[in-house]
Amino acid sequence: MHIGTISDKLIYGGLPLIYLSYDTPYTKQAGTDVVDDVHTPEFLNTIVASGLPNHKLRLKAGVPVMLLRNIDKSLGLCNRTKLVITRMGRFVLEGQVISGSNISDKVFIPRLSLEPSDTRIPFKFRRRQFPLAVSFAMTINKS
Template sequence: MRLHSGNSEARNKVIAEFSKWQLDIGDGKVKCIDTQRTDAETEFVVPDEYVVKSPLKSPIKTLINIIYPDFQNNMHSQEYLRSRSILTPTNVVVNDINAQILKRVPGNVHTYLSQDSIEDMGVDDNDFDSSFPVEYLNSINMPCMPKHELKVKVGVVVMLMRNLNQILGLCNGTRMIVTGCKKIV
């Protein structure tokens, strides 16, 4: 619904057609390529108008250029940032996109690390600490957990992933702009 605001009637028609196509995929109404498959995988043809062709060797850079045209001149505009986003199916793609966009934002990169140890709440003399080496804890990358290393710059957009204060509007999916980076003591 957010996509329809402020567009021409022709643009809204294109958005509606794309939305319907996406819903049809989810409902299994799009014609499959191979109807004889027995596994849960389904293959179908994506119409050319929904495919981003990349003349560059990096399709992620092409996608960023399409979604965020003239980024350097508009990156300080809240309306510009508010009206755009890139949704991805996996954390790997998210990480690649974030790294590319972070390179485009001027300023110093600030790196914040997660807690890299587990508190032992039990027996004093055990092998609990050696069971989970710091390197292993830092390498865990699961869909419901943030990465060990967070890199940000002043001016980048971040998305809140855990409810902090719903009364103040700080709930899952809230997008915010980093206005300062402090040292952790």
């Protein structure tokens, strides 16, 4: 009987990993980024906006996900591309494309610093997180 290590369980989907975002408020002044400390990181973690990944992302190998941003069009990594997570690291994820023209290609997804474009949020902040959303139910609407 083989008893796997923790890394074996992470690769083959035994244990889920929780990735937390790094949220920072800021204001842009004369070409420099200055931190605006009016809003606490705890408050920024609670914000859910369209096109912005959630603060807490719970993943394990084999879970289907959808890209929320364009990363590399030549590799087929566009907004709404479906992937299956194959391996997880601290700063990068490996996935296999399951939709589009590059089906079954292996790709790497890094953490990105994203800014919400929602005009209902009256201040600016950045969220550093993987640009993914878990998507167990996927529908395709073609008009």
